[in-house]
Amino acid sequence: MEFIGEINDAQKPEFLSGAHALIFPIDWPEPFGLVMIEAMACGTPVIAFNCGSVPEVVDPGVTGFIVNDIDAAVAALGKVHALDRARVRATFDRRFTARRMAEDYLDVYEELAQPVRHLHVVTA
Numbered sequence: 001m002e003f004i005g006e007i008n009d010a011q012k013p014e015f016l017s018g019a020h021a022l023i024f025p026i027d028w029p030e031p032f033g034l035v036m037i038e039a040m041a042c043g044t045p046v047i048a049f050n051c052g053s054v055p056e057v058v059d060p061g062v063t064g065f066i067v068n069d070i071d072a073a074v075a076a077l078g079k080v081h082a083l084d085r086a087r088v089r090a091t092f093d094r095r096f097t098a099r100r101m102a103e104d105y106l107d108v109y110e111e112l113a114q115p116v117r118h119l120h121v122v123t124a
Helices: 012-017 034-041 070-077 085-095 098-113
Strands: 022-024 046-049 064-067
Touching (some): 012 034, 085 098
Parallel strands (some): 046 064
């Protein structure tokens, strides 16, 4: 094992795509976890602690594994070879690209632009 230190944005794709997995041992309620989708964009599976947004980002058995402790993370390392890295990337493309986000925003805006139906409120 070698400590690499901080890497810049230009170095991330090569670094992450060469990894067997990204271990994300988060212990606080992270609202999103950009590093997880950066790894998935490189086809790299994610092994993450069950905290914060992890269950919303990681598809267990598809893009990685959700674990509860270090022992489970180590055990999951033995299973990452069974995950299809192309499927990890395809899942990223389907769920997390800027285009997907923009399309979702357009859907919301179109819904909001629809005429509001009048509601009848009955009070006692």
